[in-house]
Amino acid sequence: MLSIIIVNFNSADLILDCLKSIKDQTRAIAYEVIIVDNSSDTTGRSKILSFYPEVQWLEMGYNGGFARANNKGIREAKGDAILLLNPDTIILENTLDKVYPLFMDSGAAACGVQLLNEDQSFQIAGNFAMKGGLNYLLPLPYIGNFLKNLGNLIKVKKPNIGEAKDVQEVDWINGAFLMVRSSILSKSGLLDEDFFLYAEEAEWCHRLKKQGKMLIYGDFHILHLQGETANEAYQSEGKGYYNLYDKKGRQLIISNFLRIRKQFGVGWFLFDTIIYTLGIPVFIIGLIIENLIGLKMPFKNFGAVGGFVKNVFVLWTYVPRIIQGKPHFYKLL
Structure with a gap:
């Protein structure tokens, strides 16, 4: 049955x-x-x-x-x-x-x-597990596209079917x-x-x-x-797992990093956390350049930047607890 x-x-x-x-x-x-x-x-x-x-x-x-x-x-x-x-x-x-x-x-x-x-x-x-949870870097603005293009260039196996x-x-x-x-x-x-x-x-x-x-x-x-x-x-928009900018995205980030810690260890968890943090200035600079090239106001569409900054800050508040690995219910919604 x-x-x-x-x-x-x-x-x-x-x-x-x-x-x-x-x-x-x-x-x-x-x-x-x-x-x-x-x-x-x-x-x-x-x-x-x-x-x-x-x-x-x-x-x-x-x-x-x-x-x-x-x-x-x-x-x-x-x-x-x-x-x-x-x-x-x-x-x-x-x-x-x-x-x-x-x-x-x-x-x-x-x-x-x-x-x-x-x-x-x-x-x-169906999906394949990438070492260190590196596939979770793919939704990052600009960094994600760079990694995808690099992966295609060196013929890295795609993380999903x-x-x-x-x-x-x-x-x-x-x-x-x-x-x-x-x-x-x-x-x-x-x-x-x-x-x-x-x-x-x-x-x-x-x-x-x-x-x-x-x-x-x-x-x-x-x-x-x-x-x-x-x-x-949760009053969110979009399909899939690429929206990192609202409260649903906040839960997504915390859960993904919890999985990285449990499956790949503290080292990979800290590495990916640092890359997400570096993603903030990359997002800001990239969006300004993109707006200027498109003849738009430099700070147009910066609401997503603010949401991303907030979510990465929340991630850092959970870093000590996640590293410790003690049981905790990671509910943010």
């Missing part, structure tokens, strides 16, 4: 669409659905259970984020495989019916599928659809509850990979409305 875990944070309408797609597209396997509520959403609970009374509804009692809520669901799950599934996903093409038996026969530790954007274009589903073909092995899998073999959890452990949101699945996959392969089944697809839940909840 497959245990499907969905975390709710005021996203009942998205979950209803997700559940309908699961029911319509899943006929050949046994499954259970566990919804873990981070928002005390009584209206959403009533709405969802009125349509799907078989769903298990668990209350966190507070906004525990992605890791803690999924762990609560995992502890109640009865399946021989666990599927972490985002509320803003739609199952297509009988994907669960096809992927679950393939995965259970594979001996792999975890798997994902090809994610699609709403327009059916490909979305990153834009379009998976057939079955591909990766280092970590997007948490929007992450299927894990239950039998390995006693050795790998559950998600790290120091994380509130972002990077927790990457850190978890690092431990899962020690128990077996991480696979992306590129021939099977789901729709992922990337970032819709978080953007609405």
Whole structure:
């Protein structure tokens, strides 16, 4: 049996669409659905259970984020495989019916599928771990573009798979659809509850990979409305992980650097922190030059600079605590 875990944070309408797609597209396997509520959403609970009374509804009692809520669901799950599934996903093409038996026969530790954007274009589903978390430098203004061009010049392996073909092995899998073999959890452990949101699945996959392969089944697809839940909840904009300038970006930075510390050690953590700090003058000078070349006011669009400076300052306030490595709930949203 497959245990499907969905975390709710005021996203009942998205979950209803997700559940309908699961029911319509899943006929050949046994499954259970566990919804873990981070928002005390009584209206959403009533709405969802009125349509799907078989769903298990668990209350966190507070906004525990992605890791803690999924762990609560995992502890109640009865399946021989666990599927972490985002509320803003739609199952297509009988994907669960096809992927679950393939995965259970594979001996792999975890798997994902090809994610699609709403327009059916490909979305990153599988990733490779770069030494020291250097891929987290790519969103930096100007520095990121320089590193991308340098990487292309010297033919560095890209840190992700834009379009998976057939079955591909990766280092970590997007948490929007992450299927894990239950039998390995006693050795790998559950998600790290120091994380509130972002990077927790990457850190978890690092431990899962020690128990077996991480696979992306590129021939099977789901729709992922990337970032819709978080953007609405935290009044942020943009998709993906390139917005470092608002409070969602602040959480993203802290979570990414927490993962760097846990997976790659203090040295890499400090190195990346220094590069982010050096990114401030690079951002300022680069934006001024860009504005002047474009015949604009030199300080046009400097709001993003202020947000980035604030977020890097907050990162430095957490540096001593992150270096110590003691348990702490890094919730900034």
